[in-house]
Amino acid sequence: MSKTKKTTKKKDNSLTNMQQIGTDEVGYVYVPKDWVKFTDQNGEGSYQYSAIDGYTIITMGGYTKETLGVDAIDEVTVKQVADNYIGNMDATGNFEGLTGSKAVITDYNTDASYQAYQVYGTSKVDGKLLCAWIFKTKKSNRVYLISLEGDKSSNIFANQVAYVENSWSESKK
Numbered sequence: 410m411s412k413t414k415k416t417t418k419k420k421d422n423s424l425t426n427m428q429q430i431g432t433d434e435v436g437y438v439y440v441p442k443d444w445v446k447f448t449d450q451n452g453e454g455s456y457q458y459s460a461i462d463g464y465t466i467i468t469m470g471g472y473t474k475e476t477l478g479v480d481a482i483d484e485v486t487v488k489q490v491a492d493n494y495i496g497n498m499d500a501t502g503n504f505e506g507l508t509g510s511k512a513v514i515t516d517y518n519t520d521a522s523y524q525a526y527q528v529y530g531t532s533k534v535d536g537k538l539l540c541a542w543i544f545k546t547k548k549s550n551r552v553y554l555i556s557l558e559g560d561k562s563s564n565i566f567a568n569q570v571a572y573v574e575n576s577w578s579e580s581k582k
Contacts, residue, residue: 465559491526
């Protein structure tokens with residue numbers, strides 16, 4: 410039992426300079442305390458926060474079967490959302506090297522792990538890296554989409570990738 414307490418304490422210590430952001434519709438994730446909420450001109454319906462550099466941005470979305478026009482949220486639906494996402498990014502012509510893979514999102518509060526489709530690519534205009542995760546949980550009847558944009562050589566971006574994969578949660582702490 411003491412081992413569990415140490416693990417929990419270690420998790421909490423790693424979040425000292427962090428804030429939990431999100432809603433019940435998009436889930437929750439930790440970002441640095443100095444990040445601010447904003448809405449991109451094209452970000453209607455999205456939940457967004459930005460680093461103070463204004464360059465590193467996290468966007469979160471949650472889609473129900475009604476908003477997706479499907480009968481059920483299952484693995485086929487999640488794959489379709491991922492395929493549509495990568496197709497839409499490709500269709501803009503703004504990205505190169507668009508690639509899909511799989512990743513794991515671990516719920517910070519429950520330690521449950523979820524398979525996620527991961528999409529990444531590089532902006533042709535400014536070299537900004539895009540990394541997105543598309544997944545569902547066993548508890549919720551929605552598809553979650555989290556995207557992170559930023560400088561691939563930046564510690565801010567690299568650190569936030571790890572926070573998305575390890576501090577996301579379906580419910581607020």
